[in-house]
Amino acid sequence: MRKLFVSAAAICAAGCQPAESPKPPVVAEGFSALVSEPKTVVELVADIAGKTVTAEAVTQGYLDRIAAVDDAGPMLNAVLAINPKALEDAKALDAAGAARGLLHGVPILLKDNIDTLDMPTTAGSLALKDNATGRDSPLVARLRAAGAVILGKTNLSEWANFRSGSSTSGWSGVGGQTKNPHVLDRNPCGSSSGSGSAVAAGLAAAAIGTETDGSIICPSAVSGIVGIKPTVGLVPRTHIVPISATQDTAGPMALTVADAAAILTVIAGSDAGDPASIEADAKKSDYSKALDANALQGKRIGVARYLAGYHKGTDAAFETALEELKAAGAELVELKEPAGKAEMNEAEFTILLAEFKAGLNGYLATTPDAVKARTLDDLITFNAETPAELEFFDQSIFEQAAKAPALTDKAYLDAKATAARLAGRQGIDKLIAENNIVAIVAPSGGPAWTTDLVTGDHFLGASYSMAAVAGYPSITVPMGNVRDLPLGLCFFGPKWSEAALIGLAYAYEQKTKARTAPKFLPRSP
Numbered sequence: 129m130r131k132l133f134v135s136a137a138a139i140c141a142a143g144c145q146p147a148e149s150p151k152p153p154v155v156a157e158g159f160s161a162l163v164s165e166p167k168t169v170v171e172l173v174a175d176i177a178g179k180t181v182t183a184e185a186v187t188q189g190y191l192d193r194i195a196a197v198d199d200a201g202p203m204l205n206a207v208l209a210i211n212p213k214a215l216e217d218a219k220a221l222d223a224a225g226a227a228r229g230l231l232h233g234v235p236i237l238l239k240d241n242i243d244t245l246d247m248p249t250t251a252g253s254l255a256l257k258d259n260a261t262g263r264d265s266p267l268v269a270r271l272r273a274a275g276a277v278i279l280g281k282t283n284l285s286e287w288a289n290f291r292s293g294s295s296t297s298g299w300s301g302v303g304g305q306t307k308n309p310h311v312l313d314r315n316p317c318g319s320s321s322g323s324g325s326a327v328a329a330g331l332a333a334a335a336i337g338t339e340t341d342g343s344i345i346c347p348s349a350v351s352g353i354v355g356i357k358p359t360v361g362l363v364p365r366t367h368i369v370p371i372s373a374t375q376d377t378a379g380p381m382a383l384t385v386a387d388a389a390a391i392l393t394v395i396a397g398s399d400a401g402d403p404a405s406i407e408a409d410a411k412k413s414d415y416s417k418a419l420d421a422n423a424l425q426g427k428r429i430g431v432a433r434y435l436a437g438y439h440k441g442t443d444a445a446f447e448t449a450l451e452e453l454k455a456a457g458a459e460l461v462e463l464k465e466p467a468g469k470a471e472m473n474e475a476e477f478t479i480l481l482a483e484f485k486a487g488l489n490g491y492l493a494t495t496p497d498a499v500k501a502r503t504l505d506d507l508i509t510f511n512a513e514t515p516a517e518l519e520f521f522d523q524s525i526f527e528q529a530a531k532a533p534a535l536t537d538k539a540y541l542d543a544k545a546t547a548a549r550l551a552g553r554q555g556i557d558k559l560i561a562e563n564n565i566v567a568i569v570a571p572s573g574g575p576a577w578t579t580d581l582v583t584g585d586h587f588l589g590a591s592y593s594m595a596a597v598a599g600y601p602s603i604t605v606p607m608g609n610v611r612d613l614p615l616g617l618c619f620f621g622p623k624w625s626e627a628a629l630i631g632l633a634y635a636y637e638q639k640t641k642a643r644t645a646p647k648f649l650p651r652s653p
Contacts, residue, residue: 166330166645169234169387176233183233186333187218187277190235194280194331202312202648206325207237208303209281213246218277230394232275237335239323240281240303241288242378243367244268251369252286252300254517255510258498265367266402267336267378267395274394279332282322288343289319290371290484290529292521294584297321297347301517305579308350309646310612314576315585317346323381324351328646334382334391340371340480341596342573344379349572349604349616352643354388354633355381357592359623360599362408363392364399370487372480373404374544375596383643385605385634389415392626411624421638423631425457428565429619434465435570438589441610446571449607449617449636453569456639458632461563466594472550476597478543481525481532504530520581551598552623560622567625567632572604572616578652595620605633606643611653614644 167175175181191210198207211217214235221233238244241251243265250256268278283303289295297318298306306321308314309329316325320337324347327335337344339357348355356379363378370376380391396412398405431450436443454460489503501507508526511517533540559568570591577586595602602620609615617636619629637643 166383168384169333169382169390172234172333173232177227183218183221183277184215186233187214187235190279190332197329198331204309204325204329205283205304205306206322207280207331208240208283208322209247211246211278211280214277214279221275227275229274230390234333235277235279236271237279237282237323237326237332239284239320239337241284241338241369242268242336244278247281250302252284252302254301254514255501255507256499257302259495261495263367266364266399270395282326282335284321285318288338288371291523291526293524294521296520296579296581296584299520308576309648310614311649311652313578313651314613315579317350319343320347320381324348324353327353327381327383334380334387336378337381338368338378340375342590342592344381345592345602345604345618346573346590348381350576350614352606352614353381353383354385355604356388356392357602358626359601361404362396362412364402364405366399366401369491372483373487374479374483375599385630385637386419389419389630413627415627415630418627418631419634420631421635423635424453428459428461429453430461430463430559430563430565430568432463432568432570432591435591439574442571442574442615445608445615452640453636456635461565463559463563466555468550472547472597475543475547478540479547481529482535482540485529485532486535521584547597551594555594556598556600556622566628567619567621569617569619572618575610575613575615591618601626601629603629603633605637608642609644612647612649
């Protein structure tokens with residue numbers, strides 16, 4: 129799929145005529161030395177501050193690598209669009225002299241369901257190819273204010289993987305199929321597929337993903353990077369294409385815990401456009417202060433072994449991780465699975481269908497006139513009339529959501545109460561209180577499955593759903609590999625416990641150094 133090099137005219141208000149698209153950046157011989165061995169956010173900030181490199185040179189280095197790895201070479205299909213102003217913005221940062229903020233000069237990619245001033249927001253759908261909203265979501269405005277360079281948009285599972293029950297993660301009508309950079313015939317998971325693959329492959333210093341249930345944790349884990357799914361409301365969702373007001377959140381995806389903590393520090397905070405974020409200003413902190421290599425010492429951590437058992441290689445890596453946690457001073461407590469998993473999952477789906485219909489209709493009403501689909505019903509019609517959209521899988525979830533009850537309906541309200549009770553009060557909260565633990569640990573999920581556009585995803589299992597349904601935070605950190613396929617270790621805990629989880633994950637990361645660079649192997653062994 130050809131990458132969208134977005135012209136300035138393409139982001140005008142309705143009625144502007146698009147100018148000729150600029151040519152892709154010229155690729156230097158080999159990869160730029162700046163990013164052929166990917167540097168962390170922390171390292172790049174230090175290099176730019178020390179004037180050993182400019183923000184412009186760093187940005188050009190990543191553009192060159194995108195051209196060489198994403199558009200040619202392995203052809204990951206991770207980056208959906210390049211920001212036409214990226215180099216201009218980087219030059220302005222260099223000319224400013226003083227550092228603008230914590231992320232001065234750091235190029236960051238955004239999942240393409242997040243609104244930006246300078247690029248359309250497609251959610252991967254051809255129906256939104258002209259959705260140039262001309263606005264930054266609050267989290268993007270905060271990244272810019274901190275000095276980040278918005279490098280471009282990443283591919284995703286179309287509509288954040290909420291269109292079909294038989295979908296293939298990492299595929300979108302706009303961007304095609306994203307590949308896993310470790311083994312190219314393996315899936316990148318989703319829905320933040322391009323964000324995970326891009327960071328692992330060194331196409332940007334970091335990326336922003338979004339999650340409703342697993343969409344940050346899973347792609348981070350299978351790409352062998354760090355991902356943080358914050359408490360719902362810590363990062364505002366204003367001007368992000370929605371699924372669920374109850375469960376949606378954005379979060380950082382990065383090479384290291386320190387990088388993810390720095391980005392979360394920047395994007396956290398309240399916003400008037402998102403009622404869920406009302407407490408965020410009071411709850412947020414400088415998460416870099418939680419980076420303590422001794423954070424595991426003396427901590428009681430619950431072991432959710434009931435969230436494993438679906439793959440022998442993952443189980444073996446998890447047992448090794450538990451030994452490493454103990455060696456770092458943690459006290460491990462075996463947990464019993466809370467009751468009501470099936471009931472929780474059923475309630476969750478009822479919530480998602482109803483909130484998707486209401487939230488998406490609300491979002492579409494704010495899009496420019498160039499977007500002809502103004503409702504979910506319009507999207508269903510568009511897909512039915514657009515063969516490229518339904519080539520590989522259907523829109524059964526869209527059709528179910530179109531029939532979902534209103535947000536005032538008793539069935540929806542009962543489901544919302546049931547999910548909150550089973551995932552929160554009788555789920556994570558009860559496990560934490562009754563076992564006197566600070567967090568729960570489990571494998572993030574199994575190794576990446578082979579991408580299959582005929583029969584869809586082949587999912588083994590994962591640990592993130594209860595935290596997602598409760599709206600509580602989770603973090604995945606590399607745990608090792610199975611046949612060159614990365615695995616993640618997931619820490620999750622009560623509401624607003626980001627700092628504690630970051631400390632635990634950082635201590636584990638520093639002890640194990642389990643992250644490995646992708647080999648771009650052509651196929652599975």
